[in-house]
Amino acid sequence: MWIRRCVVEKTRRETQVSMTSTYSEEATASGRPLPAAAGAPTRFQPEIQGLRALAVLVVLLYHFWPERLTGGYVGVDVFFVISGYLITAHLFKEAVKTGGVRLGQFWGRRIRRLLPLSLLVLLLTAISAVFILPSTAWQATLRQIIASTLYVQNWILAADAVEYSKADERATAVQHFWTLSVEEQFYILWPVLLALTLLFLGLRQRRSGAPGLGHRQIRATFLWVVGLLGAGSLAFSIYYTAAAPAQAYFVTPTRIWEFTLGAVAALVLGSRQFTGRGGNVLGWIGFLMILGAAIFYTDATPFPGWTALLPTLGTVLVLACGGREPGTGIYWWLSLRPATAIGDWSYAIYLWHWPVVVFSPYISESARFWYVKVLLILGIIGLSALSTRFFETPIRRAKILLPTWRTMAAAGAGMVLVIVSGSVAVSAMQTNSADSALSEDHPCYGYRALANPEECGSPFEGDLGLWPSPAVVTQQYQEEAFPGCQADEDTPGVQECWLGAEESEAQGTVAVFGDSHATMWLPALDEIAQEQNKQLLVLTRSACTPRGGEVGGDSSECLRSNVEAIDELTTDQNVDTVVIAASQMHGEFGGPSSDLGLDAERYDLDDSALAMYEPIVRLLEAEKEVVVFGETPRMSNDEQSEETLPECVALNEGDLSACNERLEDTQVGDRWLTRSAEVFAEEENYHFVPTEDLVCREDTCYAVLGGAITYSDNSHLARTFVRSTIPELTSRMEPALAANS
Incomplete structure (x- = not known):
């Protein structure tokens, strides 16, 4: 679907609903001009509203047509610079007037300006989500609603961006609140730093008997603080964007320097702007820098890092330079009423637009058509104008909230209301959708229905109902059955995990070697090992295909750990059986570390195949029983489809056959493990365990069997379904297990 943008590194900015809510009451169209103070803007600047309009429209178009305006995410950077400009100007004027920063009053104004509408959007989104979205999305949406309410959404997304189990998770309807989280964290950090610095300098002045801080001293202090903070943040942003791009996009330290650019502009320029022909040219250059970015x-642009300098410096140029000549002056264009009106509503437009982007395809398939998108955009603008006029502005001006303590109390109550309402809505709907008439103990549950058609009848259409629910099945993949038993892709060294029988009672060890598709079988292999009175040694690693190869200085941790694990398995006398399993989707690998003695021409084996066969060859040479699981079918592999199988089931409970797939469509990779059955057919200690027929019959692979949803995403079998295959897997592994009894 066209709305989704992931948080994993490879698509790190496609879900990045990237624009901030920055909008200062000191710069609204209805606001009064600020009192004069040297070194800070002293008048209303309507062009800033036009600049906001540019930023919000860029983001809006990016989210509705992400393949057309591919860099629209830079709207967030424009807003961060504006935020730093306006907020620093305000804090500087206050410091010149009072000698310090009144934190309570500052935060109170920010809360009255930002929280009412954001909490309203979060509340309505939480309630709407349980009626519009499939049940598979409820928990993720609730989790991010809570994070957004507490203004830590950006850190949640940063953590999810590198979590393998979240790789295919859809963008939620509140994912765009990450920008508000960054902004609010800046609003806490920046004034506190200034207040502490001014307090320290003021105390030092009094102790020395010198007069209080003057205007120039305060400005110099601000510039030193903002300069050091910005330089450190920019350096970290460049480093971290290269080292961990998925996380770097969201975390606050990589973004602070963008605020400080605006802060420096406010402190250096004050109320001055460069006008005239030269200034106007520079303003247009800044405008084109933003538009060009x-x-x-x-999505391939490393961001934020140094590449964010283009739109942010462009924003500074527009703030500092321009002309007001009709027709040619950039400030004239940015100050036109249509531009300033959009700017006035920009905060509301930002808040409302992303839930509409996420919800609309679930409401109607017509949402993908351009003319429907245009109507949705017009509706968003209209809704934003109304909510600004009749909700946001009255609350911001309400006299009853003017005391800071009342503002804080109202904010706390509103946050509690949103969190409790969202939790209750999700809990109530999940309770209503639960089906308790079925369990894993049912004789026709899961694969057992497929294996016993005479006793169970047709197992395919979910006649028994569904258990567990699609939402629970989705959680099975995101919450590990055996925490700590799968190493992360880049974790150094071999990470061992022990399951199965107790060491003191075990007679031998079965090892599991592979990627997450090997981890997927642990609920069954653990019980099989216990039944066979064997320990189960787990050596699995996410996104790491089991293979061998030559280790060099630039080798990945995946290859390094694989080679180390192979050495360990071949030499460990207690390991008698090794199970190998992997996804049918993998990258291209270099060849094996040595000649395997296989007939590559006869079996049409390339370097990737030989690398994957190296562990098999070495384990067979070490006289281990080698059990190779065939690759499982990959459901919904259409590149345009982002719908997981549990989500499909949740949306089609009345016709589960809509989620079935043709077998040939699920065979999408080289499937070297399945093809190894032919290559090693003559090897006595080699045992192949087919897996396609566990979920497929003839030409069809099924979404539901015997009331059990077969997959927890589109390629990993659901934990509950895997457990239903235990008797069958035991039978298929029996030759290998019996060899070491």
């Missing part, structure tokens, strides 16, 4: 940047 929006047009030419893509």
Whole structure:
């Protein structure tokens, strides 16, 4: 579906609903001009509202047509610079007037400006989600609603961006609140730093008998603090964007320097702007820098880092330079009423637009058509105008909230209301959708229905109902059955995990070697090992195909750990059986570390195949029983489909056959493990365990068997379904297990 943008590294900015809510009451169209103070903007600047309009429209178009305006995410950077400009100007004027920063009053104003509408959007989104979205999305949405309410959403997304189990998770309807989280964290950090610095300098002045801090001293202090903070943040942003791009996009330290650019502009320029012909040219250059980044940047652009300098410096140029000549002056264009009106509503437009983007395809398939998108955009603008006029503005101006303590109390109550309402809505709907008439103990549950058609009848259409629910099945993949038993892709060394029988009672060891598709079988292999009175040694690693190869200085941790694990398995006398399993989707590998003695021409084996066969060859040479699981079918592999199988089931409970797949469509990779059955057919200690027929019959692979949803995403079998295959897997592994009894 066209709305989704993931948080994993490879698509790190496609889910990045990237624009901030920055909008200062000191710069609204209805606001009064600020009192004069040297070194800070002293008048209303309507062009800033036009600049906001540019940023919000860039983001809006990016989210509705992500393949057309590929760099529209730079709208967030424009807003961060504006935020730093306006907020620093305000804090500087206050410091000149009072000698310090009144934190309570500052935060109170921010809360009255930002929280009412954001909490309203979160509340309505939480309630709407349980009626519009499939049950598989409820928990993720609730989790992010809570994070958004507490303004830590960006850190949640940063953590999810590198978590393998979250790789295919859809963008939630509140994912765009990450920008508000960054902004609010800046609003806490920046004034506190300034207040502490001014307090320290003021105390030092009094102790020395010198007069209080003057205007120039305060400005110099601000510039030193903002300069050091910005330089450190920019350096970290460049480093971290290269080292961990998925996380770097969201975390606050990589973004602070963008605020400080605006802060420096406010402190250095004050109320001055460069006008005239030269200034106007520079303003247009800044405008084109922003637009150029929006047009030419893509998901492959390392961001934020140094590439964010283009739109942010462009924003500074527009803030500092321009002309008001009709027709040619950039400030004239940015100050036109349509532009300033969009700017006035920009905060509301940002808040409302992303839930509409996420919800609309679930409401109607017509949402993908351009003319429907245009109507949705117009509706968003209309809704934003109304909510700004009749909700946000009255609350911001309400006299009853003017005391800071009342503002804080109202904010706390509103946050509690959103969290409790969202939790209750999700809990109530999950309770209503639960089906308790079925369990794993049912004789026709899961694979057992497929294995016993005479006793169970047709197992395919879910006649028994569904258990567990699609939402629970989705959680099975995201919450590990055996925490700590699968190493992360880049974790150094071999990570061991022991399951199965107790060491003191065990007679031999079965090892599991592979990627997450080997981990997927642990619920069954653990019980099989216990039944066979064997320990189960787990050596699995996410996104790491089991293979051998030559280790060099630039080798990945995956290859290094694989080679180390192979050495360990071949030499460990207690390991008698090794189970190998992997996804049918993998990258290209170099060849094996040595000649395997296989007939590559006869079996049409390339380097990747030989690398994957190296562990098999070495384990057979070490006289281990080698059990190779065939690759499982990959459901919904259409590149345009982002729907997981549990989600499909949740949306089609009345016709579960809509989620079935043709077998040939699920065979998408080289499937070297399945093809190994032919290559090693003559090897006595080699045992192949087919897996396709556990979920497929003839030409069809099924989404539901015997009331059990077969997959927890689109390629990993659901934990409950895997357990239903235990008797069958035991039978298929029997030759290998019996050899070491």
